[in-house]
Amino acid sequence: MEEHVNCQKYEHTPEHTHEHTHNHEHAHGHNHGQSPVVLFFVGLLLFIAGLLLHRVIGEFSNGLFFLVVVFSGYHVIGEGFGDTYRASVAAKKFVPNIHLLMTLAAVGAMLLGNFEEAALLILIFAGAHFLEEYAEGKSRREITNLLNLNPTEAQLLQADGTTKTVSVAKLSIGDRVKVLNGAQVPTDGKIISGTTAIDESSINGESMPKEKTVGDEVFGSTINGSGVITVEVTKDSSDTVFAKILQLVNQSQANLSPTASKIKQFEPRYVSFVLLLLPLIIIAGPFVFQWTWEDSFYRGLVFLISASPCALAASAVPATLSGISNLAKKGVLFKGGAFLANLADLKAIAFDKTGTLTAGKPSVTDFELVVPDAEPLVKEIVYNMERQSNHPLATAIVQYLKDQVTVRELLVENVIGVGLEATVDGNLYQISKPSVFQTVCEEMQTKQQRLANEGKTVIYIGCNQQVIGLIALMDVPNEQAKQAISYFRSQNVRTTMITGDAQLTGEAVGRTLGVDQVIANVLPEEKSKMIDEQKATYGIVGMVGDGVNDAPALVKADIGIAMGDGTDVAIDVADVVVMNNDLEKLSEAYRVSKRLNKIVWQNIIFSMAVVGILVVLNFMGLANITFGVIVHEGSTLVVIVNGLRLLINQK
Incomplete structure (x- = not known):
């Protein structure tokens, strides 16, 4: 072995x-809290008011549209200039982001007097940005819903038999806690009294409750069934299985796929290239396309919006988080999206x-006797001899025979180098390795050789020095x-x-x-x-x-x-932990990995195709800011929703 x-x-x-x-x-993620969302909706109301007043009081409505840009876009502007400044200082070179492109486009539109289009641009971009964060947050919540299962209190047994409610963090190894029916097991431990069935799905993804009795292990965050049990604490609360799962979850969210990382690295270079092209397009407009200078400036702004890589930036992150969260619920924990993508x-x-590949312990595969009619008696004798031994093979034999025999007391001797011996009704019974017996009938020898060739461990059953049967065992x-x-x-x-x-x-x-x-x-x-x-x-x-x-x-x-x-x-x-030792879950992880890579490439190709089409339409004079914003940010939403499909199990 x-x-x-x-x-x-x-x-x-x-x-x-x-x-x-x-x-x-x-x-990629930004946690804005509640204030920007509230201000976004304030801006949305102002935008609606501006539309209603536009034909009546045009100048006043432009003021409302300007406020829309300020209120709904304050975080966009802040990240556009603030993050670009901080990243550029840290990298000691110009590192712009998508928010800067959108901010410049909005400012440019207002300079041309297109306040309504500037407001619409900021509203749709900010709304899409919030939806992207929600999508990523949904995937994270799917994973970190585990946190809601983290037990906080325990019923600590006192010396007088009463219980006291204490924080799980205050439990020490050796403490005894009572777990009532339907309650959460507070920490890892061992049952010292009681019998129950426990739902361990939070640990291993297994939906069927598991029977537990004295001596069995239980794990924090699992749910007790109908029985009442007393548990002795065996681990500190920070070292429990559930605590370690949460550590893995945190790792998986911080370490995403190579594609996501490459896109993130590519983003500032791409934005820099777009900003470099912008003045060239504006200058070339009147000479190459015979545009007016105002039209050329406007087309430059539409180009700025059309070429922005919003959808590209959202191609990998939501999809990767969705795949990780889906598998986490099934008991397959990845320490990072890179490993899921590479699988x-x-x-x-x-x-x-x-x-x-095997159970890790032997199981009985064959039990054969020379005289089959003697099987009930021989099985009973073998069972009652083996139950007095703590050898792993003995444990396997007892487990195999326990429902077939009657318990009886036998005087059993464990002879070193030989095996177990017991005298029953004047006959000496032995359970030993084949080399102990001098004479073995041809039938038993043939069977023993065949079973050994199958990789099985064979032991003989003897009666008065004659082999009357054999038991074959194997790690199945x-x-x-x-x-x-x-x-x-x-x-x-x-x-x-x-x-x-x-x-x-x-x-x-x-x-x-x-x-x-x-x-x-x-x-x-x-x-x-x-x-x-x-x-x-x-x-x-x-x-x-x-x-x-x-x-x-x-x-x-x-x-x-x-x-x-x-x-x-x-x-x-x-890099990956498969809970419950179920390799079928690894097969499922491989399938999710293939789907992830397929979806990410779908998103990349789709997002860049939309950029290409919008840029071409712009040069043909067939796109304006409103059209560009709607199509461009619409493509971002399509990409996000496509990635969220990984939260759904494929049949």
């Missing part, structure tokens, strides 16, 4: 040291075996892993299982799962070398694991994927 450390859960620290460093800043580019994916592949591997192969992603098990055992599991390649007899320190070889052969490689020995390979891989039930170290260095 390969080396595997199975800690209770994980304590994730925010530091993430990765050989392939990704530092994609998300500097679709995987060429190969390697899996650790134990605890990742889980169904979700088989489906996930089948899916990745269908997407032409090469699958490899890396295991420390013997070649025979590894190949047997590999055949069951359908992986393309099995690499067995691998020492823990060799796993990262295997990832290097895979990267050199195939390109972008993912690694899935859960143990301490998987950590170097997770770091080495382009995308490291840790199982949520794995060790702290594996989860700390990974």
Whole structure:
């Protein structure tokens, strides 16, 4: 069995040291608070008043339109000049933004006396900007709704048996808390009394409640069912599973996709180019297009609006946040949008075996006797012998037989190097490895060899030194892993299982799962070398694991994927965490990644096409400020809504 450390859960620290460093800043969002929104609607009312008075008192209505620009556009103007100044000082070069373009266009329109168009420009741009922020905020709220589940109070048991309501932050390891039916479990702990069913969907995305009893772990933020339980605190409130999930959520929102980062880096260069072209277009207008100077200046303003990259800037961020939030609700946590975007580019994916593709513990696969009629008696004897042992194989056998037999007391001896022995009705029964028995019938030998070739561990059942049956056990592949591997192969992603098990055992599991390649007899320190070889052969490689020995390979891989039930170290260095050890969720993440990349490119192509069409129409004299603003900002809304589709599950 390969080396595997199975800690209770994980304590994730925010530091993430990765050989392939990704530092994609998300500097697109602006949190304006409530005041600009209120002023926006004040400006909207003034605009309506200006339209009603325009034919009656023209000059007065122009004053109202000017106030619209001031009230509805105060944050646009502030970010246009203020952010440009601050960014330029920091970068020691001119770093303009989209807001500056819109501000200059509005000022230019008013200089030409087009106050109504200037007001409309600011109103629609500011409104679209607020809607973009709302869209991004919706995605963030979808993710950070977890915060609403963060428990704040606990019922602390006192020495006299009474309870006292205390802050969760004041709980210490070893404290005992009572959790009433329907209440929230306040922190991570272990049940010391009571039985219940707990809804753990906030932790692992699993909708079905899980039965819990004395000795079982419970996790903060989960919801207790109908039973009343007493829980002993095992972790500080800042180290609970839920607290670590929130850390991952915060990381994912701060680290967005490479496309979003490139667009952000491209934006000031693009805006600078547009500002450079503006005077050239105005000067060239009368000479090339025979425009008047006033028309040329006006066409320059329309160009300023048409060429603004508003929709382009919104192409990636809302979509990436939507994809991350959708997967977070399903129990797949990404430490950044870069990893979600890159997942679709995987060429190969390697899996650790134990605890990742398999359950991580043995299960009985075969129970065969020479004389089948004796099965009820032999099963009863085997069960009552094995239940007195704490060996992992014994635990698996007891679990397999517990519903088939009757409990009886036997005097059992654990003979070192031999196995378990017990005398029942004058007969000596033994449960031992095959090498203990000198004479074995040909039928049992054949079965033992066949099962061993399938990678199973075989133990014999003996009666008076004669083998009367055998039990075969194996760390059984889980169904979700088989489906996930089948899916990745269908997407032409090469699958490899890396295991420390013997070649025979590894190949047997590999055949069951359908992986393309099995690499067995691998020492823990060799796993990262295997990832290097895979990267050199195939390109972008993912690694899935859960143990301490998987950590170097997770770091080495382009995308490291840790199982949520794995060790702290594996989860700390990974880029993606799959809760509930369900690899089907990884398949879903791959599908979302492909949709994300498709939607982002749709948005980029659409937004630049709209810019191109508007610029051409402007030079043809077929576009004005009103038309340019409506079409341009309309394209921004289309792009945002297209990105929000990732919040919806695709059937």
